Amino acid sequence: MATTSPPADTRPTSVSSVVxxxxxxxxxxxxxxxxxxxxxxxxxxxxxxxxxxLGTTPWALVIGALIGNAAGLYLVFLRGNQMEGYRDLPKAKDLVQAARDRQIHGR
Structure with missing residues (x-):
């Protein structure tokens, strides 16, 4: 009994590529x-x-934790943008210049 494999376009993707x-x-x-x-x-x-x-317990610790939280969230934001490909979007100064050009040229 010979078994036939399904056509190439209907085969499930390999486990290694999905994983x-x-x-x-x-x-x-x-x-x-x-x-x-x-x-x-x-x-x-x-x-x-x-x-x-300085002997200011616990104020510098609290402030340091808040700064660390803000810095960590900023790093997460940057990494998320890299994952989504937003780094290829035009910079804000380019958008402002384009808006000025449209305003000057009436487009």
Missing amino acids: GSSMKGLDQASIMGMELMAAVVVWAGIGWLVDGW
């Missing part, structure tokens, strides 16, 4: 989470050291 594409997304998500966590830990640590130096 590879989902692992790439998982890799990016885990990197984003680690960047956020590292930024908070580093800046909170800096705040803790400043608290020990």
